[in-house]
Amino acid sequence: MARPHIEPFVDRDVGFKKLNLPGFKKGVHYKMLSMDKETGACTMTVQYDAGFKQPPGFSYSEVEIFLQEGHLMIGDKRCEKGTYIFAPAGTSLPAMSTDEGCLALVFYNFGPPSFQESDADHDKADKSQKRTMVDSYFGMDWQVPTLFPQTAPGCLLKILHLDPKTFAMTFLYCMTPGFWQDNISYHDVAEEAYHIWGTSWMMQFGDLPTGGYFYRPAYINHGCFRSDLGILAIGRTDGDLHNYFHHDPFSTPEENHHRAAAKLARMKPALYQWILTNEHNHLPHDFEYPNDTYDTSGYDSGIHMHDDGSSHSHKSNGPHSHLNQKKKAKK
Numbered sequence: 001m002a003r004p005h006i007e008p009f010v011d012r013d014v015g016f017k018k019l020n021l022p023g024f025k026k027g028v029h030y031k032m033l034s035m036d037k038e039t040g041a042c043t044m045t046v047q048y049d050a051g052f053k054q055p056p057g058f059s060y061s062e063v064e065i066f067l068q069e070g071h072l073m074i075g076d077k078r079c080e081k082g083t084y085i086f087a088p089a090g091t092s093l094p095a096m097s098t099d100e101g102c103l104a105l106v107f108y109n110f111g112p113p114s115f116q117e118s119d120a121d122h123d124k125a126d127k128s129q130k131r132t133m134v135d136s137y138f139g140m141d142w143q144v145p146t147l148f149p150q151t152a153p154g155c156l157l158k159i160l161h162l163d164p165k166t167f168a169m170t171f172l173y174c175m176t177p178g179f180w181q182d183n184i185s186y187h188d189v190a191e192e193a194y195h196i197w198g199t200s201w202m203m204q205f206g207d208l209p210t211g212g213y214f215y216r217p218a219y220i221n222h223g224c225f226r227s228d229l230g231i232l233a234i235g236r237t238d239g240d241l242h243n244y245f246h247h248d249p250f251s252t253p254e255e256n257h258h259r260a261a262a263k264l265a266r267m268k269p270a271l272y273q274w275i276l277t278n279e280h281n282h283l284p285h286d287f288e289y290p291n292d293t294y295d296t297s298g299y300d301s302g303i304h305m306h307d308d309g310s311s312h313s314h315k316s317n318g319p320h321s322h323l324n325q326k327k328k329a330k331k
């Protein structure tokens with residue numbers, strides 16, 4: 001997943017556009033929150049107009065839908081706000097309709113928005129995961145996070161989806177009124193989040209209100225945090241979320257990379273040593289998943305770092321010179 005760093009962005013500041021891609025029915029409007037310009041993978045706020053109807057069908061991408069406002073009929077089930085749906089790529093969803101209209105958040109994780117009418121799964125549908133639908137507001141309890149190191153007390157989670165191979169995770173989270181956390185975080189993975197309700201403050205990027213969104217590539221500092229009245233939000237990572245905490249507001253993404261690698265060497269020296277020395281250029285192999293390959297040479301984290309600590313995504317900005325950054329670093 002390579003998308004540029006977008007933070008903060010507030011969807012209330014922009015208007016809806018009509019979604020008129022082939023396959024989609026009339027009555028879908030969207031606000032683009034983030035997009036991978038190479039693959040088309042994206043996250044959107046979506047308005048389904050009153051009277052919208054869609055037959056059974058699938059997307060060529062893994063798709064997640066979170067219902068924020070209104071009602072949505074999925075098959076013969078009337079879904080309330082807080083309904084969360086996970087559909088692996090190529091998995092057919094029942095017919096959808098809404099009489100009064102509804103507002104949703106829609107994630108196309110590996111490809112552009114697509115819809116193919118079909119009441120059966122695609123021949124090559126991803127069978128490694130199951131389609132799920134859950135009432136996240138009333139059908140699940142809040143949990144104290146079991147991720148270590150832990151966030152400060154008052155940040156609670158509901159895990160909506162966990163990819164069994166990558167531990168990529170989609171989750172509802174809340175900050176209770178008066179929440180505060182006095183350290184700085186970064187992760188090895190990209191994370192994105194959307195404020196369903198409420199405002200929180202963060203040292204680097206200020207207030208994020210209702211409708212606020214960020215897409216944050218790995219190793220970018222975020223925090224301290226606080227929220228006076230609390231927030232309700234939905235978040236997603238593209239891999240295993242580890243909280244690296246520290247208190248240096250000036251550490252760069254490069255330094256954060258180094259610190260993460262040092263931590264790996266310290267905590268798992270046998271693995272670290274094996275990665276460094278074992279038959280260079282041979283890809284790791286998992287006997288549990290013999291058909292999977294792990295060639296990360298083309299991985300684009302969505303961010304590129306310079307010596308002066310500035311960072312940006314090459315792929316999103318296109319070819320460019322580094323002269324300015326070098327001059328700046330010499331000053």
Ligand SMILES: [Fe+2]
Binds near residue numbers: 191
């Ligand atoms: Fe984070």
